[in-house]
Amino acid sequence: MTEPVVDIRGISVEFPGVKALQEVDFRLFPGEVHALMGENGAGKSTLIKALTGVHRPVAGEVLLGGERVAFAGPAQAQDAGISTVYQEVALCANLTVAENILLGREPRRFGAINGRAMRARAAELLARIGLRVDPRSTLASHPIAIRQLVAIARAVAIDARVLVLDEPTSSLDADEVAELFRIVRVLRDEGVAVLFVSHFLDQVYEIADRMTVLRNGRVVGEWTTAELGRLELVQAMLGRELGVLDELEHRPDKGRAGEPLLVAEQLGRKGAIAPFDLTIRRGEVVGLAGLLGSGRTELARLLYGADKADTGRVLVDGEPLKLRGPRAAIEAGIAFSSEDRKGEGLVADLSVRDNLILAMQAARGWARPVPRKQADELVAKYLKMLDIRPADPDALAGNLSGGNQQKLLLARWLVTRPRLLVLDEPTRGIDVGAKAQIQKLVAELAADGMAVLFISAELEEVVRVSDRVVVLRDRRVVAELSGVDLGVDDVVELIAATPGAEPEKVAS
Amino acid sequence: MSRRLLWPVLALVALLLVNVFVTPSFLSLRMQDGHLFGSLVDILRNGAPTLLIALGMTLVIATRGIDLSVGAVAAIAGAVTCTHIAAGGDPFSGMAIALALCALMGLWNGFLVSVVGVQPIIATLVLMTAGRGIAMLITEGQIITVDNPAYRQIGAGFLVLPIAILISVAALVGVALVTRRTALGLLIESVGVNPEASRLAGVRSRTIIWTVYVFVALCSGVAGLMISSNVSAADANNAGLWIEMDAILAVVIGGTSLAGGRYSLTGTLLGALIIQTLTTTVYTIGVPPEVTLVFKAVVVLAVCLLQAPALSRALAPRRKVVLP
Amino acid sequence: GSSGGQSGGSADDGKITMGFAQVGAESGWRTANTKSIQEAAAAAGIDLKFSDAQQKQENQIKAIRSYIQQKVDVIAFSPVVETGWDTVLLEAKRANIPVILTDRSIDSDDTSLYKTFLGSDFVEEGRKAGDWLVANTQGETNVVELQGTTGAAPAIDRKKGFEEKIAARPDIKIVATQTGDFTRSGGKQVMEAFLKSTPDIDVVYAHNDDMGLGAIEAIKAAGKVPGQDIRIITVDAVKDGMQALANGEINFIVECNPLLGGQLMDLAKKIVAGEEVPPRVVTEETTFTSEQAKAALPERKY
């Protein structure tokens, strides 16, 4: 093989109290897709940030094309030909889609930015990844998944030697992933070195040529994809075997639901979702399936009162519930974990402990604090149960790795013991082990009588955990599937039934 | 004490040392008529109103807000009480009326911010302007002088130490206890760091925002009483003029970010003391009035530079550099 | 209610319209000044347009501009500062509107910009204070000075006049000087600091009564007797100051008379009628000692 384009040698990165990376070696060759694998908190994102000059390593060196580099910031890395999509979509929501794609390299005429050319160029780049949104719309008006695609569009817009993708597919559907992979392959064949991070093993095996596995900030090893089977990979990542998935397949009580807990009658909101009927029973897991922009998040937000409905009503236990806002929902025993963990979930500057008890505390009111002892017990219990790392209650939530943040959010709602738990993409960016754990947890909660509304971009997962799947298309409920024989193929068929479900509907 | 507060403490000590150097008797205290007498006591007493307002301001800033109307509210409190006393009223009922009025002002600010959704700086600018007019309306533009021994106590009285500083410190301790023993502090910070996430977590942000604006208005009211009682007169035009800047500065020197979130009450205490010590220093060491402002600028800049994370990193024994 | 009828002008009803641009209401003195003008205008049957500049020169300029636009018969104003009036006064001159300055003068080479200046002389006030001290002290005298707002004209002039007079006496020394911003609390705070940093203060010279009153509080708190242990000289002679003077806590006050409404209206009438007026009219001002204050106090209006 040729010389590596990126050669990281013995790099170590430390944060106060955390050794995030220790003597990590990593090589990236031109014309290959190299997957960086590891559990949540293994240090993948940190390695990427060390490479692109966001974090300064305490030891080790980075060679780019054979030359030693020490970037002072992402700008320099970009100039040197490293184009990056960071894990927490780093875009400016106040700007338009076009601007976000071309910021810093806008087409100019006579020194002035040429707005028309910029929109045209952006539209072209968006089309290239199969996303048809209006380049003039502000990014804030789009859901996380679209933002993720915009970030990808931005990254592939430049002629880079190295393309770094940190969990670019965490909220994407199969179609978008396919589109992305098509582009990645083209780039790879042109000789670009691609660093790819994902917790979806299928995707990794589909696209990657080689893999490096990290565990607890250290390199476990480097393999070609062909060398390492899935089970060995998982074992390398976790340092142990994984067995929960099989158990889940045989959930004994699947489909054994109780009384209706929540009934939505003709609930709807203009421009968000058409009026729909929905019944969720105790002990039942209802999955929402649909394409990007089909209205799943919208539906969930209406049930929680995060947005106000224009039409219809919600009954809980047969009693009409006035959903004036999240608080009313919480009082009725409904909890909602948002898909946008950075914007709508985590309170980044507060500690893990505070984040964990926030919802519980909010429900009790300020005058009745959660006793310190109880808080500590809860924190200890859930940190252990969800394996949140570092298991330090005083760490700042914003400093956790992406997957651990997601687990923390889930824990926040679990401590409130809701009757209906609405989970919007709860497994986004979560590693294989933890994902299985969460799925199992959902099954257990349902067995205990909790109702769960489960949204995920990963169809298999929805089908696996749900008793019943509600299919959305074009911001409208189109079907409900239930039964023991519920299969992925049935759902896919429904989702893609008419051409009306094409992604372009997202941009209307 | 956290590392972050180390530099403000050092700055305060440095300022005091400068004074001692120029006036060796600066730190000396003596008992006189049953109370302590000395420059340090003056600093505490004169700093008490700023400290009190800064205390309320800390909570407002923690919710991502700001309150520019504190000076005007302080002026109103003094004006109402003095007018009441001058008209033959009893000082206590006068103060009660004044504080009730201040609470109303706080409710108003809170209403504009949390219900109407006006940006705090503009919402409170309304009352900053109109409030001073109201204070002058009450006093008809005159300085209302009162001679009431009971009223004098709150601003100029002593229980060994100045009553004003006892009130402010009691308020500080009270707030520290209430916010840390209850969940108020947590909820305030959470609203300040991420309002949307807090809303979705079920935090009553509206009530919380309302509470802090009422609280800062009450603080300003009491501070206004101190200011006017200290000179036994209500000066609607000048009482509390620019005190909002001092209060905000105290909060910021104390390490609380104007972007909301984490706050430090100890920091605010230090900030308020630094500001007052600086003012007293100017008088004591005889800085000519023409260069007073330049002197203040240099000190303020020095304090915040020393505190700056970038600089303390550079000064600290070599540690790794972490960019946020 | 003042809708309509804003066009003013003397043509219709023969009533004189005066536009008065006041500095602000920053002190009791100023409020008394405003009141005097308003009352005198009502008494003289002059239609007064009044605006308050909130201590900002630009607002005063705007107000004068709007008076020019509204075509008033005469404009009067108390300049915030001495400089920077030429442009707007030139506009007034072009519009043939006579201008009267009150309270303080302006710094302009072109004296045709205004008809007359009615007011006190701040330097003279400082001199009067200095004269009294020179006449009433022997031997080493340590003076501390409480200045007005840094940069404000009265502060500069009262300092200048005072220094001029004591210059002849090397035994009178200003040992400390600091601004108290013309306020009581400012005066008190500064005096507190002086009492601790400066030994043997004999005399306090305060640029206005309010700061003097603040200083009295500080002196009392230090266990000294104002008026005896430390003598106090102030300027203005507002009611509270006169009361303190009568009580012997202040020793001498130089009057700065805000009640120039009557004189102003007379001048305005004469000017509108086309009569000649002297370019400089000094308001009737005096000085007070404790005895004089006791006598004058019952009739004081402000």
Added chain:
Amino acid sequence: MTALTARAPSRFLPVIATFVVFVATFGVGSLRYEGFATGQVVANLFIDNAFLIVLAVGMTFVILTGGIDLSVGSVVALSTMIAAAALRAGWPAWLVVPAVLATGSALGLLMGVVIHRFQVQPFIVTLAGMFLARGLCFVISVESVSIKDPTFRALATGTLELPGGVTITHTVVIALVAVAVAAYVLHLTRFGRTVYAVGGSESSARLMGLRTGRVKVGVYVISGFCSALAGLLFSLYMLSGYGLHAVGMELDAIAAVVVGGSLLSGGVGFVVGSVAGVLVLGTIQTLISFQGTLSSWWTKIVIGVLLLAFIVLQRLIVRRS
């Protein structure tokens, strides 16, 4: 109006709302006061607020990045002082103007560097800048210094005749040019777009590889430059230099920017909005002076009430659509 607001993208709404409210107030004023709705009154709004417009332009840049600049009022005062003192010392006008502009920019640069390099909150740094600039005024001279320079005088007194007999001053032209240049820079240069990006999310902008440091320092330089320019306009308006000029003007500038629809948290706002904000504040002043009978305290109360009416109306318009 509804049609207008319905078609415009939502981010222009606050600006449009400000203009609508401004026009509405003007309508009310002209119904109430004779001679209010003349072209000259509108022109005077610009003449009397030319310096504030320039100041608000600079402040817009800073606020768009999520910062704040409290020093502007003092830098205006310092600029008038430097100009007046230098002219008195016999410097020619063509030398004074660049010297003043350079001083303002240098102060801005200094503050920007401290803010960026040492990560100190803009509030403290610019507050120190505020003290420093005003302090330097008094160091130069405690008294006010009048400007007798013929060039300055000619510029100050000269007027331009517009169609309809309305006259404006040169300062208005300078202010409007500043607005146009600022709008160009903000919307049509990379620097300008980066300003918005930094305000939207500084960390994202950094991760996107933008030169955030340059922009963060740059906006303070721009604000310093604008303050100095505003100071020059102010010295033309006043024909004097004085340490107590423009006290509290930073609040006017911030208020104008915020009333004009910018968010203090950054990333949202337009220069034209700030101009509208200045006009709103100017109209309030004009209304007060046309009323002509308000006592000092009622003046303050009415200013507050009018400001309140403005922002509440603006909120209502923005919310309704």
